[in-house]
Amino acid sequence: MQPQDQSIAVIVVAAGSGTRAGGLPKQYRSIGRRPILARSLGAFMALPAIGRIVCVIDPAFEAEYRTAIDGLADDPRLTEPVAGGATRQASVLAGLEALAPFAPDLVLIHDAARPFVAPVAIARLIDRLAAVPAALLAHPVVDTLKHADADGRVIGTRARDGLWAAETPQGFRFAALLDAHRRAAAEGRTDFTDDAAVAEWAGLPVAVVAGEPGNLKITSLADLEAADRRLRMEEFLALGDVRVGTGYDVHRFTDGDAVVLGNVRIPHEAKLEGHSDADVALHALTDAILGVLGEGDIGTHFPPSDMRWRGADSAVFLAEAARRVAARGGVIAHADISIIAEAPKIGPHREAMRARIAAILGIGVDRVGVKATTNEALGFIGRREGIAAIATATVRLPFPT
Template identity: 65%
Template sequence: MAERQVAVVIVAAGTGTRAGEVGEAPKQYRRLAGRSLLAHTLDVFLAHPAIDRIVTVIHPDHGDLYAAAIADLAAAARLGPAVTGGASRQISVARGLEALAADPPDLVLVHDAARPFVTAAVIDRAIAALAEVEGALVAVPVVDTLKHADAAGHILATRPRNDLHAAQTPQGFRYPALLAAHRRAAAEGQDAFTDDAAVAEWAGLAVRVVTGDPANVKVTTAEDLIEAERRLDRDRFARAADVRVGTGYDVHALVPGDFVTLCGVRIDHDARLDGHSDADVALHALTDAILGALGDGDIGAHFPPSEMRWRGCDSAVFLADALARMAARGGFLAHADVTLIAEAPKIGPHREAMRTRLAQLCGVALDRVAVKATTNEKLGFVGRREGIAAIATATVRLPLP
């Protein structure tokens, strides 16, 4: 029998309001353990050998958020264009299915973007079941006693839990059957289904429960996000057991001017730092520290000052390149420590702004960044206010060879 083509529809069109305050990014775009929640979910399916195509369905207002989220993925080029979702989950899934219709797969899995802990084994079970039935519902048995209560919270009855299951995703189907079921539901005005198994059941498809995983939880609330980050951090630290530490040092002269840029923060001053780029000694030192941990040369090797295209360049470009080299090897920045050596300007009033900016540039939590400062006790070129120096230490974690 020919190998079956398997596509995945990732549903990421929600606004995620239960996961935080108004104005915060929807939950699927929150950064957890260095990447967006959506990126963690997509990565599982991108790494699965049976998956041929992935369609992500997003909110019409989330194009920029989606682009930023998939930039975290080494295999982002394998993703097709995102599809705009609708006012309900059912409509969003239908649009994702229609996006596959021009070149239909044999099987399709539908998965929630907010379930990053799905495993390859669960995916395998969903796909395998479709050799015998038209639909497969990943689920876990209900173990808690179920109570039926009225609007005031008064218990009306205890419901038997025998044979009850809590639905998870992915939910798998033979693609033509699910597409036909969604089209029929839309034509008949049936729009209140909360998952695809319900659409399939209504259409008369045979759907089988397959063994899910209690750990395959859906991230819904702010508390869920906190717990998800803990789990994702533990997982990635376990995978990246090769711990490297690199150091970097940089110095630039002070010349007449009216501001300096340190750690990406502009500070008014009676002089400026002189250099081929913007002369941000802190970012230069941190870039060299990361490159040192990678054993990948130094900033001058990758961005020669003899090349005019780097004239006046924002030093964040250099740092981003070092971080990209690290990510390409499956690594991440565990901690960054920067010490500035200057008689002036005073660093204290700007320290938190510097930490915040470094954390943003590195894509890490604020507690993984330290910025310190000291004078040179009026000794040497720093003491004479002829320049500013910076020392940086980067702790990088990489997968073992």
């Protein structure tokens, strides 16, 4: 029977406290704006051959678990979590017992704190299990190994020939590993540091499979910070097509008692005339973003001739421009608006505008600038006949393939 014809289950061990990383258990911390646990699960969910996935967790952190798997919970292969034990070994046994009623042919055991495991390496591990009852991803030791005493003095050098550093996932024929874990528990053996060691103790042949570079385990705060920097740099390089767009809009005053600027209603002796709510700030910014994408202007997508947009909230227009950026795989890096008006005063409302614009775009407030100036009593703005706005948008897009 070939591995692709077998039922394959995965146990992701996420029951540890992760105290060396400080604060919240590391598997629930985010790197590159995504929880570590979600990244680890995603590697297995990318493989159609995987039929069932169970996480072993500390029930005290079930709320954090639910938050971490948001967006993944709809995958029917992900079962309800299992409560872990006092040791990693006990947690794995709990996961195996939860899978026992389903009797999968193969089981892969993975540490949640290894979020960079590559699906291609997982596939190699599964293929190897066609010929052996147990196998693990590993990489050969390349550094010179020193043996030191309790005081840190070197007392010997160890040969590194034939030495491999174990990784996860580790793969097994399910029935054999369950039996080995049950026997170890019955005999009071709780000192095994990985599942390959349990299999070795039970007399199962274990093979090593070369992993992929970068399958690092996050254990300390320094590891966490390094992983976050790595992902942010990868994202930065992936979105290397940096574009800047500009937009301009103007609306005249008409009878009314308030103007809408930056999605904020400001009491005034007049209102701005327009087919929608006449928010010159959002109109200018919408045009700037659409210009970055080369997708026309606000009139192209929301023509004044369409009565659907009569009196519309201009946040709808800006949100659509942001959606188009996301659909292209891009991000809005910065938005900046200059409002030109003699009145009303913008300063008291500036922070509310920034907050509303940031919320509409789905970016941080620190990425939104709102400025205001007068026209020194010159021209139609100086005569208080209307308000104008100029906007600039910076967008990062993936390079075309």
